[in-house]
Amino acid sequence: MSCQGDLTIVHWIGRLGAATADDAAARFGLGARAARAKLGAAARAGLLARRRMLAEQPALYLATRSGLRAAGLDQLATCRVSAASFMHARACARVAVALEREHPRRVMSDRELRAAERGCGRPLASAELGIGRDGEPRRHHPDLVLWPSEQDGGRPLAIEVELTVKAPRRLQAICRAWARNRRVCGVLYYASPPAERALRRAVVAMYAEEFVDVRPLREILDPRGGDLATIPSQADPTVALGESTYHEGGFALDVVQPPPRPDNREPD
Structure with a gap:
């Protein structure tokens, strides 16, 4: 071609x-x-x-x-x-398209993230779930990553697409890992109605409300027949990140501070 x-x-x-x-x-x-x-x-x-x-x-x-x-x-x-895995793959693609409309050249897939982390030998935007039986760290990778715009020590935003309900213990472990993560500025879940309810329970149980945001999947997709919609301002997770820039060889980052956590509320 x-x-x-x-x-x-x-x-x-x-x-x-x-x-x-x-x-x-x-x-x-x-x-x-x-x-x-x-x-x-x-x-x-x-x-x-x-x-x-x-x-x-x-x-x-x-x-x-x-x-x-x-x-x-x-x-x-x-x-x-x-x-x-078909429906999840399709939903991730549709969310990626919607995000890229607002933030071109700043969206990274989970497969790109895994390759980047293998290449540098350290986590970049994944959450650590502990140590596996093989003695290696167990990591949870987000479905998508939205990178900030200027290279100034900032942090990316993890994007998760949740269609099915995970077991409560696993869901709480993931929310706890995200709440403790300081490599990302926050986590944004787009979820189906059943998954949204389970996620909100897990977020509250892990005191992760200040770090993990859960929103309906329909918020980023057009409810009129399933076509993609431009992200409305109230649904835009990165309005504070500014315009996008891209340089050959990688994404440029800017300063994005993680949300504050109450001093008296630490995740278990």
Whole structure:
């Protein structure tokens, strides 16, 4: 594929992991037919794989090993999505598109974060859950990371997309780990109604209200038929972060202080 615009789409899907034709259309301002044509051409060239996993759901496009190599993403593994993880992968893509509309070139996927942490040998925006049986630290990685705009010692914002209800003990452990984390300025959950209720209970139990924000998933998606919507000002988690800048080789950060924690309320 010689078209730089088409390779840009491959690069975006490779970074994110998986996306539908509608996601690509929304992200790049394309019509539905144009998006499908570009994705189809990339698939025929062996740069993308098209996977339809659930009836009455759109197909997902994933970057192949050749596509990752062509897009300069050799450090990333090919993404694997199952029928069980399909809805979560699709929701993460839609949230990423909405965030990138407001904050271009500042959104990082969990797969990019994992690769970056492997590369530098230390956590960057993940939460530590303790030590595993193998003696290695157990880390919880957010679904997305939103980086601040100027390189001045600031911290990123962790973004979680929660569709299903986790076991209370696990959910509390994750909320406690986020509340103790000082590598991020905060955590923003976008959750389905059942997951939202469970999350709010866990956040209160771990005294994490000042650090973990839980919001309905519909707040970042258009309730009129599921199309993506621009994040409204009251739903914008980073209005204080300023305009975005990007430099080759990495994201630029600015100063973002973590929310204050009451002196008399420490997480367990």
